Ligand SMILES: Nc1ncnc2c1ncn2[C@@H]1O[C@H](COP(=O)(O)OP(=O)(O)O)[C@@H](O)[C@H]1O
């Protein structure tokens with residue numbers, strides 16, 4: 001049984017349905033990527049999992065429990081953390097305070113959690129007292145991921161973590177994503193850099209106009225002629 | 235005029251007045267930053283708090299001992315005001331809450347006028363002689379005012395920087411969506427903010443009252459300089475509010491060198507206009523309004 005099973009989900013922000021039937025599964029310790037043209041509903045699909053959408057059809061099952069219609073803070077406590085595409089750090093708080101806010105719902109000793117994020121993001125250790133808003137884009141993205149990891153989630157949702165980053169940082173973020181997976185976290189991510197993302201993920205989905213178009217292993221999608229022509233620019 | 239005269243008759247009163255404005259402006263900047271609206275009932279909440287302290291002092295308590303009690307009582311009242319009025323409008327456009335706060339201002343003032351009347355009054359009667367500290371003349375109440383303001387500012391800064399809920403308040407002001415995604419309970423932060431704002435209002439009203447006099451319109455007169463201070467410092471910035479308060483207070487006292495004394499109260503207005511024209515985000519780069 002997959003960790004996340006999203007079946008034929010329909011819904012939107014207001015009355016109009018942006019998602020017209022999206023189905024996505026993520027297994028334990030799997031990296032799954034969603035690609036597709038701008039406005040396809042990739043971010044919206046991710047928000048549906050996190051309870052930020054009016055879901056009007058289909059169901060979302062996480063870890064054996066249906067979470068359709070749950071409020072985000074209940075979903076957080078269940079073990080799903082979400083890194084939005086933009087505005088994903090507290091700019092006027094320090095790196096360490098961002099992590100503290102990530103662990104807000106946890107009580108007790110968090111030192112193991114801090115050790116873990118600083119181990120994943122060693123660059124941030126020296127910057128722990130800097131304001132997150134003063135960091136470079138790549139480092140800010142690391143803060144955003146670190147904040148989400150503080151709750152020790154089973155599933156991490158990442159919306160375009162490499163948007164606007166240099167190739168060097170993009171590689172680094174992909175590498176960290178793998179490290180996070182190796183630490184036992186399943187990952188669902190949306191990517192604009194479709195080729196690179198499909199090359200590094202376990203499985204991928206191509207969404208277009210709010211519905212599934214293609215799915216398969218990253219390699220299979222890269223090899224698919226139609227996917228390559230329609231979505232990867234030939 | 236000697237330097238000491240300048241200090242004693244203009245600068246020191248300016249600092250005392252500015253410190254009082256600062257405490258009020260911190261509350262305004264917190265409401266602006268965390269709840270995102272201009273709270274026009276701020277001044278009249280200060281009046282109410284000042285009169286609650288008067289009622290406690292009338293029962294034989296030293297006014298400075300009555301102050302923390304009055305702060306606690308007004309904190310509860312502020313939470314009640316939020317629950318009874320602003321909370322219902324929290325999902326509607328913010329301008330509705332702003333207008334509602336104007337209504338709350340009139341209601342609070344009416345309560346003060348019905349209960350305590352419209353005549354000016356004081357916490358203590360009699361003339362107090364100032365003491366001299368290295369040539370600087372300070373009355374005990376002025377010294378107490380400055381010490382209280384320092385205590386409040388340092389205490390609040392420590393709370394916001396070090397405590398879990400203080401950080402949650404800053405997070406909510408910084409990025410409300412992300413704060414909610416991190417599991418911060420918006421309602422708790424709102425309650426906490428109102429408790430602090432009610433307490434700060436009381437402190438500013440009380441200190442204005444003990445350094446001058448109490449009357450039912452005092453808070454309304456505080457409103458403009460407090461807003462000017464908050465915007466001058468940068469919306470959402472506690473340290474900015476302190477800086478802004480001091481600048482407005484000192485400028486008001488020094489304005490008599492330039493304009494007739496009856497225009498003192500217009501100084502804050504002039505400062506507000508200038509800052510909005512020249513540096514709308516305030517001295518410490520606050521939020522965009
Ligand atoms: N907060 C929102 N409110 C209303 N419509 C939105 C919102 N966010 C996105 N949309 C609309 O939903 C559609 C899909 O957007 P999105 O999921 O962000 O696309 P993608 O992430 O694939 O680029 C777009 O037509 C967009 O205009």
Ligand SMILES: [Mg+2]
Pocket residue numbers: 042043044085159190
């Ligand atoms: Mg998107």
